[in-house]
Amino acid sequence: MTSGETLLEVRGLCTEFKTKAGILKAVDGVTFSLLPGRTVGIVGESGSGKTVTALSIMRLVDLPGRIVAGEVNYKGRDLLKLSEAEIEALRGDEIAMIFQDPMTSLNPVFRIGRQIAEGLITHQGFNEHEARRQTIELMSQVGIPEPELRYDDYPHQFSGGMRQRVLIAGAIACEPALLIADEPTTALDVTIQTQILKLIRSIQRRLGSALMLVTHDLGVVAAMADDVVVMYAGRIVECGSVEQIFHHPRHPYTQGLLRSLVRLEDARDSPLNPIPGLPPNLSELPTGCSFHPRCPVAEARCRVDVPVLKSTPGATSAACLLASETAVS
Numbered sequence: 001m002t003s004g005e006t007l008l009e010v011r012g013l014c015t016e017f018k019t020k021a022g023i024l025k026a027v028d029g030v031t032f033s034l035l036p037g038r039t040v041g042i043v044g045e046s047g048s049g050k051t052v053t054a055l056s057i058m059r060l061v062d063l064p065g066r067i068v069a070g071e072v073n074y075k076g077r078d079l080l081k082l083s084e085a086e087i088e089a090l091r092g093d094e095i096a097m098i099f100q101d102p103m104t105s106l107n108p109v110f111r112i113g114r115q116i117a118e119g120l121i122t123h124q125g126f127n128e129h130e131a132r133r134q135t136i137e138l139m140s141q142v143g144i145p146e147p148e149l150r151y152d153d154y155p156h157q158f159s160g161g162m163r164q165r166v167l168i169a170g171a172i173a174c175e176p177a178l179l180i181a182d183e184p185t186t187a188l189d190v191t192i193q194t195q196i197l198k199l200i201r202s203i204q205r206r207l208g209s210a211l212m213l214v215t216h217d218l219g220v221v222a223a224m225a226d227d228v229v230v231m232y233a234g235r236i237v238e239c240g241s242v243e244q245i246f247h248h249p250r251h252p253y254t255q256g257l258l259r260s261l262v263r264l265e266d267a268r269d270s271p272l273n274p275i276p277g278l279p280p281n282l283s284e285l286p287t288g289c290s291f292h293p294r295c296p297v298a299e300a301r302c303r304v305d306v307p308v309l310k311s312t313p314g315a316t317s318a319a320c321l322l323a324s325e326t327a328v329s
Contacts, residue, residue: 006073007210008034008057008178013070015056022283026052026065028234031309034227036177039204039211041225041242043218043257047279049234050214051100054180057212058097059087074178093123096171098200100183102163106155112166113139113151119173138169142199161192168199175207182214197224218261222246230254233280233290236309240316248315250323252295289321297322 015027027049034040042050055061057072059079072079074095079087096119099105106115116138117131126134132151139147142165155163164184171179181200185193201224204211213224221228221242228245230238230253238251249255256275277294280286286293292302299322307319 005036006033007036007075008212009071009073010053010057011071011073013053013056013072014068015052015061015065016068017065019064019283021281024283025234025285026282027056030070030231030234030236032229032236032239034178034210034212036210037204037208038226039213039224040227040229041221042212042214042229042231043216043221044231045216045257045275045279047282048231050216050231051182052234053231054097054182054212054214058091058095058180060091060097089123092119092176093174094176095178095180096174096176097180097182098164098167098171098184100186102160102167103155105167106163108155111152111154112158116166116170116173119170123174134173135169138173139166141203142166142169142172143195144169161188161196164188164192164196165199168196168203172203172207175209177209178212179204179207179209180212180214183216184213185215185217185220193220200224218246218257230257233285234282235290235319237291237320238316238318239309244316250312250315250318251291251320252297252322253291254316254318256294256296289319 010033011031013027013030014025017024017026030053032040042053044050052061056067057079061067067080070080113132113135117135120126120131120134136147136151139150144150144162144165158166184200185196188196197220213221215221225242228240228242229236230245230251232253238245238249238254245254246258249258259273260275275294280290288303288305289307292298295302302321305321307321309317309319311317312323
């Protein structure tokens, strides 16, 4: 596959959860693509569908959730049509995921080294001795000190930052072409966050992997991403290059996210500028545009018509009835 060919193409992906309150549309018609070696940032508030999108691509959505429509084409193969054995052969080998919470993602009763080595044994055919040697090398690469000694430690013997490094080592063990990182720096202090992000970026460049970065932190997106997908209420409301999103956002939601950022030039007593209101209940979405109850420029038609994602002149693609006519301020 050449650098110009699409590695991952998601088309019309829909994932639902059947709850007592009704059908919850966690992912509703999501479409985007990713080229080899590039990074796409998936951003939005909690509950916007970011993580469920990532889990759907990996086919790791558990009941009562189910993928009900769409395609996830990886190197031309629709992952949603593969058998369980076929997807398991890809998962952890060609496609790997760094999960959000390392404490719950790591098995507390298995030693750290063994959990990293599992992929090498399963997908690469390494024997125990070869896997141990390669795992120690991986632990060293991700900055775990004294890896020969720490190989036999358990997860509770590692700090939060070190557990995150363990997850990264496990994810890159088979040198995947696609790496999905779901909030990889959540609950880590700022210094450790920076170290982890630099580590992910250096590994991505070394392997030439595509990176799908799921985060609510626009600062992380600005530093890491080439392209940005903004999600709200399970749908993509805006997408474009990182320069377009940060300098020429057209959707009121994207603009609200950017206004809520704290900047270095702000005075210490400057008030925060959050988006008013709360994200909607996904089982009882508003009519029309899902964002209209919180939108500062909503018109009467926004309460009726559902906007579709359209290109805007010289800027991003936005799902806004106003963005296609004029810049939204």
